[in-house]
Amino acid sequence: MPGTGRSISAPPWAQATKKKGLVPARRLEMALQKSQEPDALLPVLMHTIERGLQGSRRSGSSELDRIFDSVLQRHPEVDRRLLQNLVTDYRALPASVRTRGLPPAIANLDPARPIDPSAVQMIGKLVLETRRTVPFRLQMPPGKQVSASEYITANIGRANLPSGIDMTRPHIVRISPATTAGYEAGQKLTLMGWGFSANKADNTIRIFKTLAGGSQGELTTLHPSVCTTSAMEFNLPAPLEPGQYAVQVSVKTSSGIQDTNKVDFRIKTPPPPAPEISAITPSQYPGRTALITGRHFGGVPGVYFLPMDEQPMASYVTFEGQKASFTLGKVLSNTQMEITVPNSLLPGNYQVVVAIGSGISNRVVYPVRAYRYQVNFLKIHCIDESNPEWAGSDEIVTTWVVARDTEVWAKNTGEYGEFDDGEEQSYKTGDRTAFMPSGGPGEVKSLLAVSVSLYEWDAGDAKAARAVVGFIGDLAKEILNAMGKVEWAKLVAALTPLVQKVISWLGGDPDALGTRNLAWSALDLLQATDNPQKRFSGKLEFRNSSDTGSYDVTYEVIRVE
Numbered sequence: 001m002p003g004t005g006r007s008i009s010a011p012p013w014a015q016a017t018k019k020k021g022l023v024p025a026r027r028l029e030m031a032l033q034k035s036q037e038p039d040a041l042l043p044v045l046m047h048t049i050e051r052g053l054q055g056s057r058r059s060g061s062s063e064l065d066r067i068f069d070s071v072l073q074r075h076p077e078v079d080r081r082l083l084q085n086l087v088t089d090y091r092a093l094p095a096s097v098r099t100r101g102l103p104p105a106i107a108n109l110d111p112a113r114p115i116d117p118s119a120v121q122m123i124g125k126l127v128l129e130t131r132r133t134v135p136f137r138l139q140m141p142p143g144k145q146v147s148a149s150e151y152i153t154a155n156i157g158r159a160n161l162p163s164g165i166d167m168t169r170p171h172i173v174r175i176s177p178a179t180t181a182g183y184e185a186g187q188k189l190t191l192m193g194w195g196f197s198a199n200k201a202d203n204t205i206r207i208f209k210t211l212a213g214g215s216q217g218e219l220t221t222l223h224p225s226v227c228t229t230s231a232m233e234f235n236l237p238a239p240l241e242p243g244q245y246a247v248q249v250s251v252k253t254s255s256g257i258q259d260t261n262k263v264d265f266r267i268k269t270p271p272p273p274a275p276e277i278s279a280i281t282p283s284q285y286p287g288r289t290a291l292i293t294g295r296h297f298g299g300v301p302g303v304y305f306l307p308m309d310e311q312p313m314a315s316y317v318t319f320e321g322q323k324a325s326f327t328l329g330k331v332l333s334n335t336q337m338e339i340t341v342p343n344s345l346l347p348g349n350y351q352v353v354v355a356i357g358s359g360i361s362n363r364v365v366y367p368v369r370a371y372r373y374q375v376n377f378l379k380i381h382c383i384d385e386s387n388p389e390w391a392g393s394d395e396i397v398t399t400w401v402v403a404r405d406t407e408v409w410a411k412n413t414g415e416y417g418e419f420d421d422g423e424e425q426s427y428k429t430g431d432r433t434a435f436m437p438s439g440g441p442g443e444v445k446s447l448l449a450v451s452v453s454l455y456e457w458d459a460g461d462a463k464a465a466r467a468v469v470g471f472i473g474d475l476a477k478e479i480l481n482a483m484g485k486v487e488w489a490k491l492v493a494a495l496t497p498l499v500q501k502v503i504s505w506l507g508g509d510p511d512a513l514g515t516r517n518l519a520w521s522a523l524d525l526l527q528a529t530d531n532p533q534k535r536f537s538g539k540l541e542f543r544n545s546s547d548t549g550s551y552d553v554t555y556e557v558i559r560v561e
Contacts, residue, residue: 024505025089029097031504038101041498042090043109045476050087050111053080062114067478071471078471086468086505170195170251170260182268186238193260195251196229202252203227205234208262210244216262219245242269272296274359280339280352283367285561286526287343292329292354294361297337301329302355305341308365309348314523319353329354341368343530346522347445372441372560373525375402375434375450380416381424383543383550395419396513396551398427399469399503400434401451401496404444406481408492410473410499411437412466415457419551434555437470441560444522451496454513454542454551455503465506472502492517513549514542520557529559 032039044064051058052068072078090098099107109115176190183189197203200223208216224232232249246262277294284290292303305325307313316323325345329337337354347370354361380396395417402409413431426432434450436442476495496515518540520528528536537556544550 024085025092028086028089028501028505029093031501032093032097032100037497039497039501040102040106041476041480041495042501043098043102043106044479045472045498046087046090047109047111047115048475048479049083050091051114053084053087054111058114059112060114062116063482064115064479067482068475071475071478074474075467075471078467082468082506083471086502089505170249170258172247172249172260172263175247175263175265182242182266183236184270185236185240185267188233188235190231190233191224191247191249191263192231193249194230195258195260196227196232196249197251197253198227198229200224200227200232203232204250204252205232206248206250207237208246208248210246210264216246236267240267242267271358272298272356275301275354275356275361277352277354277361277364280364280366283369284341285369285371286341286345287530289338289340290366292337292339292352293335294354295335296359297329297331297334297354297356299331299356301331301337303327303329303339304353304355305345305350305366305368306353306363307346307348307350311346311348311350312521312523314344319355324353325350343526344523346526347371347443370443370445370522371526371529372443373435373448373529374441374558374560375448376432376556376558377427377434377452378432378537378554378556379424379426380454380551380553382419382421383541383552385419385421385549395457397455397457397465397503398431398553399453399455399499400437401453401473401492401499402435402437403447403449403492404435404442405446408473408477408480408495409437410469410476410495412469412499412503414466419549441558444520444525446522447519448522448525449492449517449519451492451515451517452540452553453496453500453503453515454553456511456513456549465503468506469499469502473499511548513544513551516540516542518555525557525559529557534559534561 032042048064048068051062051065052072058065170193172191172193174192176192191205203224204221205224206221207219209219210216220237222234222237224234226233244264244266246264248262249260251258251260273296275294275296277292279293280290281293282290303326304317304319305327306319306322307324313323313325315325317326318324319326325342327339327342329339331337345368347368349365349367351363352366353363377398377400380398395415396419397413397415399410399412402411411434413427416425416427419425430439433439434452435448473495476498480495500512518538535556535558537554539552539554541552542550
């Protein structure tokens with residue numbers, strides 16, 4: 001029986017019920033209106049799905065059409081009817097909502113016509129320019145290769161003449177280059193002095209060997225390769241035994257042969273032959289041992305790893321003008337040495353060089369293997385449920401956008417319900433692994449990033465949503481890759497809001513509890529898992545007002561060898 005009384009506002013659960021009553025098209029419209037930035041990837045995706053669902057009925061063919069067919073084969077579980085409903089609801093939106101802030105080339109895509117191949121990369125540039133980069137802060141400057149060359153030029157010049165010397169006879173003042181260490185057999189030398197002939201044939205260079213007791217015997221004679229009246233250049237004979245020697249020049253003049261003074265010099269003991277590398281086996285992870293085979297190994301060898309793929313170096317020495325990682329080798333024999341691959345090396349190809357004393361080996365390309373990692377989300381904990389004063393409990397869905405090097409995926413969990421303050425639940429086996437999304441570990445050569453979003457689920461089949469999100473994430477990744485080389489953070493930035501809109505369409509406009517971002521370089525992962533457990537863990541907090549709810553999730557990263 002109607003009567004008068006005070007007005008009672010609808011409780012929060014009743015308001016939520018009204019929100020659940022919204023049709024999917026309206027939920028998608030609201031999600032687009034809430035977006036602070038235009039989403040240029042969405043119309044390209046809808047264009048591709050709409051043409052793909054037409055199959056053999058579509059007009060013409062494009063690279064994006066072929067991508068759709070390939071991705072659909074990889075996701076046989078996806079419900080094609082849901083995809084068709086998504087396209088239909090998108091097309092039913094007011095044009096002012098669908099095209100807000102979009103460049104004409106994207107806003108006016110016609111599903112009756114394939115995208116011209118020449119336009120794909122142009123559209124890709126527009127897609128990425130309309131979206132800010134996800135705020136990851138990883139600085140990975142590429143290594144800079146520096147090479148230096150030495151040039152030796154003969155120094156033929158006029159000598160400084162000392163006083164008190166007979167200037168009427170040819171005379172050797174010094175040998176250049178000057179050294180106390182001695183010369184090598186075959187080395188190029190310059191004699192500086194005066195009274196030489198400008199004609200090479202008139203100058204005879206005589207080499208003497210100093211014998212035991214100090215006597216000297218003539219060993220050989222030769223003519224200079226370059227000469228003036230004050231300098232001449234020649235090469236020492238080779239081979240020459242180590243020891244003491246002397247040089248003298250006999251100059252043919254108009255008055256006969258005149259001999260210069262003798263100048264002593266020393267032939268030093270030759271260094272051992274330079275090491276040679278024939279092979280390095282096997283290809284290893286950082287921190288593991290490998291075997292170098294070759295010859296002329298001995299002493300304490302230094303082993304240099306010079307990056308070939310612009311890998312960043314956490315610490316380095318300089319070798320021949322280039323940044324390099326350094327380790328010492330353990331000589332096992334003249335033909336074998338054992339090395340430990342430096343623990344700070346990122347995966348990729350390196351040139352390996354062995355240095356023993358002054359001997360430098362040849363360079364051999366050696367691939368350092370990439371470790372495999374797995375990112376698991378272990379449990380979700382309710383800090384403060386939404387609207388605890390009203391009956392009922394929260395149901396939570398987690399979504400992930402994962403980027404590895406130049407690849408990206410999307411994945412979401414099923415519903416986790418019955419949350420009250422302080423309660424926690426473990427993620428189920430099929431849900432817990434975010435990387436790789438298929439459930440196993442994967443290699444990381446450069447970067448790994450995970451964008452985590454929580455939603456308070458209102459309605460819809462979360463299992464069906466998982467299949468659609470996985471398909472759309474895979475399709476979006478392939479579309480972006482077809483548009484050219486894309487910086488990894490922009491992949492995440494483009495895909496994360498797209499997944500949020502699809503979740504809103506599927507899940508009854510769920511309340512977004514927030515997005516948190518994780519990112520590691522390959523070096524970060526290597527250092528963080530350098531412990532006996534080969535893993536590390538962390539926690540992400542999603543704090544909101546009491547109307548929405550606050551949660552935290554625990555994750556772990558495992559190195560798998």
